Amino acid sequence: MFELRVLEYDKILEIISKYSISRLGRDRILKLEPKSNRETIELELNKLKEIYRLSNYNIDFVPPVINDIYPMLKKVSITNSYVTDIDLHRIRQNIKSFTFLRKIIKPYLKYCPIIGSMFKNISPPYDLVDMINGVVDEQGNLRDDASEKLIGINEKIKSLKKSIEKILKNYFSSPETKDFIQEPTITIKNDRYVIPLKHSYMGKVPGVVHAHSGSNQTVFVEPFTITDKNNEIKILEKEKEKEIRRILRDCSVRIHARENELKLIQDILVEIDFIHAKLRFMKDYQSVFPEFINERTVIIEEGRHPLIKSNVVPLNLKIDKEYRAVVITGPNTGGKTVLLKTIGLFICMAQSALPVPANNFRSQVFKSVFAEIGDEQSIEQSLSTFSAHIKHIKDIINSATSDSIVLIDELGAGTDPIEGGAIGTAILDHMRERNILTLVTTHLSMIKMYALEHRDVLVASVQFNPKTLRPTYRVVLGIPGRSNALEIAEMLGLQRDILNRTKLYMGEKERSFDNVLKRLSEMEITLSKKENDLSVKNREIEEKLKDFNQKNKILSDMELFYKSRFEREVEELLSSYRKKLERAIHSVVRNSASKESIKKAKSTIEKTKEFLKEYEKEAFKVYSDEKKEEIKTGMDVKVRTPAGKWVRGTVSEMDEKKVTVRAGLLKMVVSVDDVDPIEIPPSEKEIKIVNKANYDVETIGRPSMSCDIRGKRFEEAMLEVERFLDKALLTSIDRVLIIHGLGTGALREGVWNYLGSCNFVSKYYYARPEEGGFGCTIVELKR
Incomplete structure (x- = not known):
């Protein structure tokens, strides 16, 4: 049993139902009730998780249209009954919606096995869609060509109407009759063609009068010349109706034969709509999937009651398995009742497989939730507040078990405090002995x-600030709360004399106990503030650590990436040289060259390979520790990496503890202890950067100017390079990049030959891997 009304569970369902796209989906949500079987609940939650997973792929898995076709299917089961054209259109819409969803989920079946199985186990009845398409159009109107016979009837009717219109138009233009016409408009009255005659000329045109105008100035006459044709049309219309009934009956027979499939399709569409509504609620209310555990525990982290729209103070509560009862205390308007309702509501929502508006929710699956909250006084039964309170508690005691949770607001209230306290204590004692988890509020x-x-x-209280005399709505575990009646009365302006007398009437024991609680409350507020400050600092530290770890991971990934790309480019270059030289060897052989020339060509290959291996070895050189010298600005240094290797760079800035080292396109700020001076040739530049726990990294950027000649013809590329360098000379830039790619090596050789002939070029060399490697050349200009 779940007491839902008092927990305002129905209001939550109303909110969720508004996210549904169909009346059937809304009805399904409004009928939802908590379940006590864990497997059933978790199955429903897993469906929601799968739809949630699809939403992470930006897939809005919701049916375009859902129609209730159950009444139509019931109609076709009755003899001589048949569906209408609109019914067929709605059935078709359901099939199309199902087909649409089935197509969307097909690539994601392995991620959504439960939802996927709903669509795998039934194939869309395409034959029914084809049948309906042949009978009704996209707007749901019966097609004129729904059958051969219908086509023939419609053509005859069309021909007769055309003939009638021609005859009637003659009346409008004939000199003998045109003056009789009130208005040259062909009109239909009683499903028959007529012409409007002036009343004074009635009888001038032989025929049947079908109607008069409201002013009686016009008479609508069916001339005898078209009577037979009108009669033919009426006969054909009857035949048409009969043929339409036959077509719809035939369709109904086929629909009835597929009744179970169509019902299943509708049920699946409603199920998806139902789940999607829960998903939209989950996202809008920042909710989580509830978790169920085998122990009798309730954990709520940052819980927010969905009916409280603003200034929500999140609820944090943990009821461990060793507790059999929770006593919640605190002042009036402090939030005790809301706390009790929130706990009960969250349990009912979780056991309805609904997302819970919190950062975390874990609980046992309870067989029942009982709630005695609010004023249940009954005038009809002549019961006082206290009587209704006790009667309801009696019913709860008789029904509750160790798998229940019981929520009682203001236990023992409504009567003498001493007797009410004694009764409340006895009730609590009884529930504890029966091992029934009971949560109560009390003063x-x-x-x-x-x-x-x-x-x-477990003792808990809702916090009250004695300095501001306002509740904070924060739940404090382990400390009982004061009712703060005197403070609230003082805040509301009760006379000081009365307040002083109140203190005199309070016994010494009561005053002493109240003072202890007051002191505990003040200490708790102080500790809460300190805890909050520490939490803020801890979050800041966690954010910085997270940021550092992200940077460290990025740089580690960069190291692996650049090394891999460098090795790949070396291999590509080797392959290019090997193919080129082997072609030369083949050419030598074809030209009957000597063995010596062949041997010399192969030697060239080996020398090229050795050269590139030495280049790679030098680029990733590992340095041994050397005696540290004083670090100065402009000095070439090596930086220790977490892997124990060293990378090279130049000191650009420094202070007592930190050194800024520039290495290629990156610069890093590191500890002085992680930097050692080295002597390296000025032309050498390190190619890779790795991270360390105590430095920051920022990107400096690529060369200011670059020229991409990949894919161009040789002559066009060389002209482009020449123009590019001319332009660079007119600027203050002293270092540019030419991107020629690897390919056959023709563009690269052409660029290098051209650069060697330029007197304004200081030097040129291959770019580092992060700048393009052997596919790019860096050019330094003389200034």
């Missing part, structure tokens, strides 16, 4: 003391 000191005396009773 009564006797119940508070009982909770403090028993280890299996």
